[in-house]
Amino acid sequence: MKKNKKGEKGGKGNQGKVIEVIPSREMVVVEGLNMRFKHVRPRREGEKGQRIEFPAPLHVSKVILICPRCSQTTRVGYQLLNSKEKGKKKIRICKKCKQAID
Numbered sequence: 001m002k003k004n005k006k007g008e009k010g011g012k013g014n015q016g017k018v019i020e021v022i023p024s025r026e027m028v029v030v031e032g033l034n035m036r037f038k039h040v041r042p043r044r045e046g047e048k049g050q051r052i053e054f055p056a057p058l059h060v061s062k063v064i065l066i067c068p069r070c071s072q073t074t075r076v077g078y079q080l081l082n083s084k085e086k087g088k089k090k091i092r093i094c095k096k097c098k099q100a101i102d
């Protein structure tokens, strides 16, 4: 599977855009993946109950990153950047093409 940060793509066989990241739970929500239905009861008389389809969160281990630079499925490496303006910063790099992902 794929996925990682908002805007990136992932999925096992499927690709989807990550639309939400829940870092505290290490979960991501990927568009079109892990679809669930939510049933909404009518709240007022005359209203109809609805079935709302929504993507349920997936654990990050279930998704894989597709590098936005080289378009390959990849793993993420980390590199420490040391810049004068920003100080030390950890950036994510694609292990295949070695480009910064963020």
Ligand SMILES: [Zn+2]
Pocket (backbone or CB within 6 Å): 067, 068, 069, 070, 071, 072, 074, 094, 095, 096, 097, 098, 099
């Ligand atoms: Zn890459």
